[in-house]
Amino acid sequence: MSAKDQVYKFISDQLTSGKLSRNDHITEQYLVNSIGLSRTPIREALLQLASTGILIREPRKGFRIKQFTKEDVEDIYEIIGTLDGRIAQLTANQLTEKDLSVMQFLIKSMDAAIDTELYTKYNELQDSFHHVYINKCHNKFLKKELDNKLDMFIGKSYLHIKKGEINQLLKSTNQEHKQILDLFKAGDQDKLRIFMENIHWSRTKAHYDIW
Numbered sequence: 001m002s003a004k005d006q007v008y009k010f011i012s013d014q015l016t017s018g019k020l021s022r023n024d025h026i027t028e029q030y031l032v033n034s035i036g037l038s039r040t041p042i043r044e045a046l047l048q049l050a051s052t053g054i055l056i057r058e059p060r061k062g063f064r065i066k067q068f069t070k071e072d073v074e075d076i077y078e079i080i081g082t083l084d085g086r087i088a089q090l091t092a093n094q095l096t097e098k099d100l101s102v103m104q105f106l107i108k109s110m111d112a113a114i115d116t117e118l119y120t121k122y123n124e125l126q127d128s129f130h131h132v133y134i135n136k137c138h139n140k141f142l143k144k145e146l147d148n149k150l151d152m153f154i155g156k157s158y159l160h161i162k163k164g165e166i167n168q169l170l171k172s173t174n175q176e177h178k179q180i181l182d183l184f185k186a187g188d189q190d191k192l193r194i195f196m197e198n199i200h201w202s203r204t205k206a207h208y209d210i211w
Helices: 003-017 028-035 039-051 070-091 097-115 119-134 140-151 163-186 189-200 203-209
Strands: 055-058 062-065
Touching: 003 028, 003 039, 003 119, 028 039, 039 055, 039 062, 070 119, 070 140, 070 163, 070 189, 070 203, 097 119, 097 163, 119 140, 119 163, 163 189
Parallel strands: none
Antiparallel strands: 055 062
């Protein structure tokens, strides 16, 4: 794992667990002490994350998480839906029986994570589900652009959502995963793209990623 990925994962985990807030300043020394890497790769990783719009550099203070408006997040959702939909369309006929079985297993695992309120685990499983087909895409630029946009929502947490709503939200999302899997099984490229763009990444769901 690269230094950038290590730093991203650490910050994401700290945000998800509530140990770090989005208004906190993140310093090189804090990451050196927490991750164990030397200062140079830490600095380079922070600058890379700032260049991709995930962090903002503040002189003499360190870095902080970039915050987005409601309109920003809705626009990002629209872009992600377009990219994810296109990748799903391109890979619809490339998945093997093993790939489909893995996706089915991940859906069941997500259901279990929701029932046991292991929301961080749910996030990891959801990422793995989507990357089954994303990794099959031969267009490396399309994949990179999608991953860059997904990374903008660092530290997926549900602390700002009422507890009673979380399970309902995640169960509804996982039901969409089941529909996505059914469309992959049917090899329906066009419906997959439309579903991703208009339903799974609908702008109306963007408020869940506004902090």
